[in-house]
Amino acid sequence: MIPEAERLExxxxxxxxxxxxxxxxxxxxRGWNLVLAAVEQSATVKSRAxxxxxxxxxxxxxxxxxxxxxxxASADSLPxxxxxxxxxxxxxxxxxxxxxxxxxxxxxxDLAQTRLTEAEAMIARHxxxxxxxxLSALNDQLDDAALVVQxxxxxxxxxxxxxxxxLQQAIATHDEQLAGLQGQVTNPAAISAITNARDRAxxxxxxxxxxxxxxxxxxxxxxxxxxxxGNGATTTPHPSLNHS
Amino acid sequence: MRELGKAASDDDRPLIERVRKGDQDAARILYERxxxxxxxxxxxxLGRAEDAEDLAIDTMTRSLTRLDLFKDQGVAFxxxxxxxxxxxxxxxxxxxxxxxxxxxxxxxxxxxxxxSELAVEQLSNEDLxxxxxxxTDEQQQVLILRFFQDLTAAQVAGIMGKSVGAVxxxxxxxxxxxxxxxxxxxxx
Numbered sequence: 001m002i003p004e005a006e007r008l009e010x011x012x013x014x015x016x017x018x019x020x021x022x023x024x025x026x027x028x029x030r031g032w033n034l035v036l037a038a039v040e041q042s043a044t045v046k047s048r049a050x051x052x053x054x055x056x057x058x059x060x061x062x063x064x065x066x067x068x069x070x071x072x073a074s075a076d077s078l079p080x081x082x083x084x085x086x087x088x089x090x091x092x093x094x095x096x097x098x099x100x101x102x103x104x105x106x107x108x109x110d111l112a113q114t115r116l117t118e119a120e121a122m123i124a125r126h127x128x129x130x131x132x133x134x135l136s137a138l139n140d141q142l143d144d145a146a147l148v149v150q151x152x153x154x155x156x157x158x159x160x161x162x163x164x165x166x167l168q169q170a171i172a173t174h175d176e177q178l179a180g181l182q183g184q185v186t187n188p189a190a191i192s193a194i195t196n197a198r199d200r201a202x203x204x205x206x207x208x209x210x211x212x213x214x215x216x217x218x219x220x221x222x223x224x225x226x227x228x229x230g231n232g233a234t235t236t237p238h239p240s241l242n243h244s
Numbered sequence: 245m246r247e248l249g250k251a252a253s254d255d256d257r258p259l260i261e262r263v264r265k266g267d268q269d270a271a272r273i274l275y276e277r278x279x280x281x282x283x284x285x286x287x288x289x290l291g292r293a294e295d296a297e298d299l300a301i302d303t304m305t306r307s308l309t310r311l312d313l314f315k316d317q318g319v320a321f322x323x324x325x326x327x328x329x330x331x332x333x334x335x336x337x338x339x340x341x342x343x344x345x346x347x348x349x350x351x352x353x354x355x356x357x358x359x360s361e362l363a364v365e366q367l368s369n370e371d372l373x374x375x376x377x378x379x380t381d382e383q384q385q386v387l388i389l390r391f392f393q394d395l396t397a398a399q400v401a402g403i404m405g406k407s408v409g410a411v412x413x414x415x416x417x418x419x420x421x422x423x424x425x426x427x428x429x430x431x432x
Contacts, residue, residue, distance in 0.1 A: 008419040014364040015391035018372055023283040023297060031301040032275055035308055036268065042309040043266045 078121050079130040101152040105163050108145035109170045112138050116174055119197075120181060123190055132193040139200035142171060146208040154211065164208050171201045256321040264311050271308050278322070279304055281393060282329050288388045289333045291377055299336060303329040323402045330385060330403070367426065375425045383418035390415055 002010075023031075071090060074083035091111060098107040115138035122131035149167050153160025175198055182194045256277075262270035282303045287296035307314075307325045314324050376384055382404070389400045390411075401411045 004420075007423060008416065011364050011419050011423055012391060014367065015372060015376075015387060016394070018369045018392060020280070020284045020392065021287045021293075021296075022280055023300065024293075027283075027293075027297045028279060031279060031297065031304065032272065034301050035275055035305050036271070038305045038309050039263075039268065039271050 078118055079134055080122070080125070080127055101148050101159070101163065104148045105145055105152075105166065108141045108148065109167070112141035112145065112170065112174065115141060116177060120177075123181065123185055123187075126187075128187055128190045128193070131190060135193050135197040138174070139197055139204065142167075142174075142201050142204040143207065145170075146204040149208040150210065153208075167208050168205060171205050174201060260311060260314070260321055263308060274308060274321075275304055278307070278325050282325065285326070285329055285388055285393060286333065288373060288376065288392050289384060290336060291373065295336065295340075299329065299332050303332050306332075319402060320399070323399065326389065326403045334381075364426075371426075372422075375422055378425050379418060379421050382414060383421055386411060386414045387418050387422065 070083060070086055074081075074086035074090065077083040077087050091114075095107055098104045115134045119131045119134035119138065122128070122134055145167055149160060149163045151160075152163050178194050178198050178201075182191060182198075185191055185194070256274065259270040259274050263274065279300055283296050283300040286299040286303075287293065290296055290299065303325065306328050307321075314321065376387060379387070385404060386400060389395045389403060390397070395403075397408050397411045397415070401408045404411065406414070
């Protein structure tokens with residue numbers, strides 16, 4: 001009896017000796033023609049796909065440039081510009097990033113100055129309604145700044161006093177500008193809007209000087225999310241003028 | 245004599261790069277290099293020239309048009325082609341069912357002096373092929389790749405995704421099964 005290992009080795013040797021079956025020449029030629037056609041088609045599809053991919057990438061790059069350009073251009077836009085709402089979005093983002101009370105105060109005062117500049121420009125262009133909205137937004141910023149000061153005074157009187165002084169200076173500067181502006185205009189609606197803005201600025205200063213518990217405004221810690229955030233073009237409608 | 249048995253070599257790589265760039269001459273060289281081997285593999289698995297032809301063409305088409313899917317990370321191109329051929333075989337079985345074209349009862353097998361011993365030298369090639377197709381899928385694959393295609397155990401391990409030891413054990417079991425199949429037919 002032959003051992004299993006030897007028997008299996010003989011069987012393996014026999015399998016090795018099996019002659020390969022070769023395809024007919026015709027089958028091989030037919031096969032190549034089919035494979036070649038598929039390879040050519042595949043190459044065509046890929047070459048079509050590449051320009052498409054390049055087009056998509058180019059479109060994306062162009063879109064990024066357009067967005068960056070629009071954001072940059074919106075920084076100096078005025079209320080009568082199509083880019084003005086975008087300016088509000090950017091300002092809102094800045095507000096979200098103002099964490100400390102000092103940063104929040106600086107943010108509101110900066111926006112207040114921006115609104116005042118916009119109001120001056122709108123009056124120069126005889127866009128009185130837009131000027132009124134800008135002045136109203138200016139006062140919103142000052143109101144929020146006053147609330148930030150008020151809250152800071154309640155928690156840290158020294159720091160709060162320094163911030164109040166800063167707010168006073170800013171309001172005094174604004175009042176000087178508004179007084180000068182008031183002397184230049186003759187339109188009754190514009191005069192009324194400026195007068196109203198000066199009154200509201202004075203009220204904001206009073207708010208800042210009042211203890212937090214006595215005016216019912218509550219904690220202004222979330223001030224950047226308040227009414228005075230951004231230019232008001234994208235979050236809340238511009239308040240309408242009472243004097244127009 | 246056995247030209248089919250030469251294992252795939254590293255010189256496939258430059259050809260593959262050329263095919264990827266659309267070089268049809270390189271595609272032709274790879275086609276010539278592998279078509280006969282795959283046809284032979286397919287014939288051993290399916291047993292019909294027409295089916296083997298279709299499967300070989302299908303395998304070569306997939307191999308040469310989907311090179312973007314072939315990652316040259318330790319797996320030889322030849323292994324990839326054999327895997328495609330194996331998958332195509334499984335697809336073929338699913339579509340057409342696994343059939344044995346020559347009934348085992350009809351095979352004329354040579355008797356041996358000792359009924360328990362097989363006169364393997366006297367078996368015809370076709371008898372062996374038919375008996376082989378009666379084995380399990382893995383057993384067929386390992387015997388065809390090792391002995392009809394002359395691949396090393398390491399190459400077969402790469403194709404089948406197994407260790408060399410597992411391939412050797414599978415080969416031993418497959419030879420035993422083949423022997424028993426042939427003996428059973430001889431007795432009948």
